[in-house]
Amino acid sequence: MYWYLYVLKNYAVFRGRARRQEYWYFFLFNLLISLTLTGVDKLIGSPPSGEGAGMLASVYSLAVLIPSIAVGVRRLHDIGRKGWWMLLALIPLIGTLVLVYFFIQDSQPGANEYGLNPKEIDTDSVGHFKV
Template sequence: MTQESDGRDDPQSPQGQDQPGAFQQPHPQQPYYGQQPSYGEQPYGQQPYPGQPYGGQPYGGQPPYAGQPYGQPGYPAGYGWPGGRPEGTTDPDDLTLPLYNATMGQAVQRFFRNYVNFSGRASKREYWWVALFNLIVYIVMGVLAGLIAVAAGTSDEVPPAIIVVLALVGLYGLAVLLPQLALGVRRLHDANQSGLWLLFLLVPTIGSITWLVVGLLSPNPLGVQYDRR
């Protein structure tokens, strides 16, 4: 006895075909070969990385590979120094190289130890700390001389104490003259400049600003040619 088919398994039967209006499961459309996927979709056959959207950039906009954008190299060593970081020392007792992180006490000590040393280099910190120290010395001596003058009253004679103070000021100025010139030459060497530029001190019009210009020059790694060997 032949069992009658109801037509549901027959693909030619109207009941086996998709009927208009019937619920149909949508099929995800894959992009054609060579077609770019839309934003937020993974390329065909590629598995997404956990927690990483399409395009390879993590959330928050942080670039990959050690924080550097694609195609942009990291900053080289010595970035921010003209020509690279100049050679220096971290030992205050090493007088053959400049001390770029010198404190005021270290700079003054190196200043007097390099008394008449016109070779080598000196950092900007060494230069300006010594300038500040000399300024303080002159101010203290000037204040002391003024106090002595006030204590002497209106006497027509100059108090001997003021003469002593003025003599000390003159002696100190002579004592630091040569080391100050030597420091200026070493500062020029640190900028890879010849110490002969200090001859501008003899020019009345621009000699007064020569010390300022010398202290503002930037270090140059090529100044190592002036180091003592």
């Protein structure tokens, strides 16, 4: 839950780097919340606002759109790629598969043009950054 809240707090930060853990924990909690809201929409009979999505799930998806893009851009920075690679998501299937491949790669060791490697920054035993 820490990484989910961390991404939301940094919702419009497109600079820097995001390690795999940050991206994938955000993705996991985002997916769980979306599925839960979709279930609640079906239970309460919320009017669909699109293809099978109810009002609650749609509002939530819109609310996390910018944080999702921002953490994706930071994740690409972590492997040494420009954030513009996120535009691959606009290409059906192939673009998504390429992005998933990028997102599962390990961090580029050391510093790169986007900053220090987040894995090499001083953290406590559970991965939270020491201040």
